[in-house]
Amino acid sequence: MSDLVPLTGEPLALDLVNTRPATGDLLATPDDLRAWLGLQADRFPEARELAAAELTAADLAAVHAVREHTAGAVEHARNATPPPAEDLEHLNRAQREAPAISELAWNGEAVTATLRRTGSPGARLAAWLAEAAAGLLADPAVTRVRQCEAHDCVLLFLPAHPRRRWCSAARCGNRTRVARHYQRHKPA
Template sequence: MSELGPLTGEPLALDLVNTRPATGDLLTTPGDLRVWLGLQADRFAEARELLAAEFTAADLAAVRELREHIARALEHVRAGTRPPATDLEAVNRAQRAAPAISELTWNGETVTATHRRTGTPGARLTTWLAEGAAGLLADPAVATVRQCDAADCVMLFLPAHPRRRWCSAARCGNRVRVARHYRRRKHT
């Protein structure tokens, strides 16, 4: 993982796409995937449940491939153009990889239904990520997703405020303000 770590707190699909910053890739090992999932665990029960799983290199490859399909589809949808059919189909296929069921059990007094997913941990992970992407891609708010204004940053964010310009005030906002300050002082 990068020294700053991944940007998190955005919709799940953006957090996933943001694991590929301008320099490098934050998901290069199954361990990196586990760290990223741990960062999502405060917000998502699915992430907490998957943290106990062991992920393989194949699981990591599937997540990275899905991430690329999501990124391309997102780029098109943000621009108001039709995303490639192959990217939409890849997201749809990933959603079908680990079907959700309502598992019925008897608790001693009544029947209860518990929502859970079937499939391997890797399939459950990619399904969850694909569902997050489907939700974002179909949301009209996707048109407001922005790329950070810092010249060397490619991070995406969904602005809660229309004047937000940076992926994070602590990351890029401060860096840009400090650079501007030094430029001004240099010219005085």
């Protein structure tokens, strides 16, 4: 698996932070952001709609800001130290800039309520991602978030099993095992 393909499947806030691996930025353009949203389509109500929207450089900048503040806050929280007030305030502000409402509709049989946000696509996306960060930061499990043990990897994960050591067994796990095998069997 290439380092240029975003890992998905961790809490949404970690998936966002992990778009900045050691090899560069996986969200360098609005098209990259649109592709990443496509991978996250089932993670929050408006993901598909936002992936289809015309995303701009300003929208991308809003997501980058949420990513950086999330990364800073998670780094502190996972080490059981207080996150910087600036990081928390930015995440709060991002949520306030695109308030959520429960949009009511009749589906022919019953009233339905769908959570929707108001504002520009970038503000709505930043708010959803900041909300995901807030959920992770407030969860006591945040102290279990780990960094991949591969020497050249900076990705984070929330292990479901206490012995998990790598962001991905297919990515870093295999690479580490192959390197170890080579070291044990290399010609003298």
